[in-house]
Amino acid sequence: MSMNVSDQLVEMLKQAGVKRVYAITGDSLNPVNDAIRRDGTLEWIHVRHEESAAYAASMDAEINGIGCCMGSSGPGHVHLINGLYDANRSGNPVIAIASTCHTEKFGSDYFQETNPILLFNDCSKYNQIAATPKQFATMMPRAIQIAKEEKGVSVISLPGDVAEAPAADVPSSLKSYVTKSVFRPNDIEIKELAEVINNHKKIALYCGYGAKDAVKEVELLAEKLNATIAYSFRGKIFFDKPESQYTVGMNGLLGNPSGFKSLEKADVVLMLGTDFPYAEFMPKDNIIVQIDKRAEIIGRRAKVDYGYQGDIKDTLEVLLPFLNVKKDKDFLEKMHALYVEEEKKYEKPKEDAKENKLNPEDAAVLINKYASEDAIFTVDTGMTCVWAARLIKASKNRYLTGSFNHGSMANALPMAIGAAASDKNRQVIAMCGDGGLSMLLGDLATVMQYQYPIKIFVFNNRSLGMVKLEMEVSGYIDWQTNMINPPFDKIAELMNIKGIEVKNYQDLEPKIKEAMEHNGPVLVNIYTDSDTLAMPPKITFEQMRGFATTMVKKIGLGKFNEVENMVKAGIDTL
Structure with a gap:
């Protein structure tokens, strides 16, 4: 034929x-x-x-x-x-x-x-x-x-x-080609960059996904300069190492106060492979250097003083010998101490949580605890992103991803299918929101058909949680955000996927541990509290005013229980 x-x-x-x-x-x-x-x-x-x-x-x-x-x-x-x-x-x-x-x-x-x-x-x-x-x-x-x-x-x-037509011959090549060129700024630019760094005291590194292949070089840079390492959401899983003395957390809406402040208080900020979109979280009054493969994006997120085109690994390998060792650790130690203090609050679980109102942060901490060292995490857009951003940590070879640029719901399950199909030797964990899972619920049948051993954790708060919070901080009544969900664990059982329901705190840890140890696909339906707040690293007056406006409106509508829950959630978070 x-x-x-x-x-x-x-x-x-x-x-x-x-x-x-x-x-x-x-x-x-x-x-x-x-x-x-x-x-x-x-x-x-x-x-x-x-x-x-x-x-x-x-x-x-x-x-x-x-x-x-x-x-x-x-x-x-x-x-x-x-x-x-x-x-x-x-x-x-x-x-x-x-x-x-x-x-x-x-x-x-x-x-x-x-x-x-x-x-x-x-x-x-x-x-x-x-x-x-x-x-x-x-x-x-x-x-x-x-x-x-x-x-x-x-x-x-x-x-x-x-x-279905016969294939044709053409004069051009039918092959595709892979190139692996060295890609860095020229020697004059490298020396200029070294001079900027050498002439300033407090250096902060801000690392994105584009720095993922330069983890070793970034750590050597931080060590030589006693610099802080902050990171974007896409860069987090490569640099958020609990044992690192240079880590100061994530910057941005889902980030840590220490990550934001380290950039704000530094003399020089080095943006390494990041196209972080929220300009309001970028510093305004210090020197900003941006290095990226894509020259066209330099300066579009911040007022960049020095821009260089190049691969982060290739650039840092050449740059490091030109840099002077900085011995002063004061800035680094203050920022890292702030980060460590912030992380401690997640060590105290909310054991008195009411039935069906479990603290989602407690669930994320336990998922992080029992996940393998090389697990692949896929995360739905919404409140689930918040818990993953703050509580899933880098380990030996972990990977975390989501719809971090496009911001679509329903991404975690199909991404997990792609991960499980393409890498049979790594644990795959899908952290799903109830809204996101509902959108592409039919693809549980794909998991069933191929028996991919995905660990699906549903943060079931019976609401569009992130939208609810967005409306509250803008002064709106959170209308049409509530959801009446099917029992996801029962649906999973019908599809030959082990289903686990968690409604009480005492069941949370043993059930998550059971799911991680199960040899096959499993769905854990965790009933979480929809009023749990996610505080940004920088709270504006407009956000506080909007939140207060929402409470006043709810009081006027006689929704006293909702106001009580909002106040209690705010106190617990603070």
Whole structure:
């Protein structure tokens, strides 16, 4: 049998390093399905919703360097979009194959016809329709190369008639290539940067995801300068080491006061591989240096004084010999002591919690305690992000991720599916909100089908907790945020997933320990308190006024129990 375009696609994906495809087959995607079946080396993961396919492929790419998802004609590939937005904004190389109606039907308002160029342009680095076999053979290697080098999504729309047509030969290469160049500022810039650092006393390092491959170099830099190490949410899992004397916590809305203050009080702040989006948490009156591979982002989050383009590891390796040792530890010790004091409050569990109102921080502390040293954590957007940001710690080789740039709900479960499918040897933990899990609840069936041993912890506060808090601090009544949920643990049991319910504090630790030790998939339904507050490192007068306004409005509506709970939650937090 001669090779067709779908066979050619399979060969190109394999050569690029793709090991599995996340998809739901159908109509114009069937030729590709058949080619993968006949090849026998690519794994087809049958998810229950294409959004889950995109999230899972993004997670696969985040761990392994490339991922692939597919959607059938019309609604099938439309469903990919939210997950592709997340992948593209996260810098994860994902190849998305969007099958379409046959080419002769284009422009006729045919059944399930879409315009993929308009549809995918804003969530991709490369987006083309392959209308002939020669176009496909020319476009596909370019799509792979761009996804890998520009770190994002490439979409190839593949009509059904093209997918089953004989493969064509073209003069361009059918391979994709991996480059590993040294990438750093020039020698003059390195010496300029060294002079800035050497001429100032208090140095703070602010590390993001772009510094993940330079942990050793960052720690050597901190040691030489007696500098503090603060980090963004995406950088946290690489630098938040309890044993480190340089760690001062996270900066930002979910961060620590010590992380914020270390940047505010430093003479020089070095932004290392971070595109932290909240400019209001960046210092205003000190010298800011930003180093990043992407020159186009330098200065868009803060008033940067010195900007350099380069890989963090390559840059620091060359920079370190030019730096003078700083012996004064006063600034470092003060900031680290503040961080340690802040962390102590999480050591005291809320043992008197009422039934169905468990403290979510206690649950997160125990998840951190019993998780393996190389666990992969996926975290839903919302209040679950707060508890993960503050309480899940770096260990030997842990990894933590979520929809930290796109900010979508429902990401934790499909990301966990991608992690479990792509790495069979590591523990995978999904920290889900009840709102997020409800959105893609059907993909528990994917966990059931493949029996991925994911540990799913549902922080079930029966509300859209983060939205509720946003409304309260803005002075609004938190209306339409409450949720009546099904018993998630019972649903899990129906899907051949071990289900555990936790409503009382005395059951919390033994049930979490039981879940971690279970040899298979498990869902733990933890009934948490929706009134638990998450205090930012910097509280504004407007936030306090908004919170007070909400309480006055609730008193006027006779909601005295809710006001009492708000006051008590505030006192407990402070």
